[in-house]
Amino acid sequence: MAEMTPAAEAIAGLLAGGWTYAEIGRSLGINGSSIRQAIHPSPGQRQKPLAKYVPVLQQLQGTAPGTRPATLPERRKTKSGNVASVRKGIREFKTKQGETQYAARVKKGSATLQKLLDLAAQTGKNVRWDVLFQTIRTISDATKSGWVTGKLPDGWTAATLLSRIAQPQQGDSWKPGDVSGALIALAKEQNEGVVSATGGREFSIFTIP
Numbered sequence: 001m002a003e004m005t006p007a008a009e010a011i012a013g014l015l016a017g018g019w020t021y022a023e024i025g026r027s028l029g030i031n032g033s034s035i036r037q038a039i040h041p042s043p044g045q046r047q048k049p050l051a052k053y054v055p056v057l058q059q060l061q062g063t064a065p066g067t068r069p070a071t072l073p074e075r076r077k078t079k080s081g082n083v084a085s086v087r088k089g090i091r092e093f094k095t096k097q098g099e100t101q102y103a104a105r106v107k108k109g110s111a112t113l114q115k116l117l118d119l120a121a122q123t124g125k126n127v128r129w130d131v132l133f134q135t136i137r138t139i140s141d142a143t144k145s146g147w148v149t150g151k152l153p154d155g156w157t158a159a160t161l162l163s164r165i166a167q168p169q170q171g172d173s174w175k176p177g178d179v180s181g182a183l184i185a186l187a188k189e190q191n192e193g194v195v196s197a198t199g200g201r202e203f204s205i206f207t208i209p
Contacts, residue, residue: 007050008039010057015039019065022162026122027060027068028053031115090116095209101125103206110179116205117165117179120158125207127151127158131187134199139192147204148197150187 004012014024025032030053038048050057052073059069089112090104102119106112120127130147137143152161165182168174174181184200 003047005038005047005049005051006054007048007057010054010061011035011039013061014057014065017062017065019060023065024057024060026118026159027066028056029072029122031118090119099209101207101209103204105202105204107202113179113183113203113205114162116207117158117162120207121162123207125158126209127161127205127207129183129187129203129205131184131197131200132202132204133197134201136197137195139195145199148187148191148194150183150190153186153190 011024015021020032021035022032024035028035034048034050037045038050041047056069056072060067089106090102092100092102095101100123102116102125104112104116117127119125128149128151130149132145132147134145135143136146136148152158156164161182164172165174165179166176168176168182172182173185180200180203183203183205184197188194188197
């Protein structure tokens with residue numbers, strides 16, 4: 001049975017105030033599933049203590065869902081003093097302009113794709129991706145394997161994409177929660193020269209300013 005830890009108590013207070021797990025996670029810069037595991041761990045799973053986030057969770061009490069805290073706990077450092085990797089499978093790097101960006105290359109890795117999109121939404125970054133298809137047929141009737149690029153539709157943010165993945169609207173061809181399916185569908189729709197593409201098997205996804 002889950003314990004009512006300080007973090008769980010604070011999360012319960014936010015949920016009662018209209019917050020969702022995803023909104024709490026975005027405000028704290030962590031995945032919403034970690035928030036859920038802190039209050040309702042899955043059978044056989046360890047309850048997440050989230051002790052270092054308790055002050056921030058308490059700070060958010062009584063605020064509107066989506067409010068960003070004034071400060072966040074310092075992220076874990078490596079032995080060399082560098083900031084530790086944000087998520088398994090996600091690489092953090094600095095641009096020449098000194099901006100922090102994120103990238104990942106995965107095969108059928110919807111969880112990693114979701115985490116990178118969460119990061120993009122939390123930090124207000126744009127996002128692009130490439131999908132490696134086993135077979136692509138073009139207008140010239142050429143058939144080959146190769147990469148097709150996708151991007152956020154005009155007017156969309158990463159948060160918009162996450163919302164549409166969770167709750168597809170009329171015209172969306174993916175199932176609820178199907179991250180890879182949504183990225184594949186958008187990439188195919190956005191490339192007029194591609195008549196058909198099958199076997200999306202690998203993804204390269206990255207944030208951009």
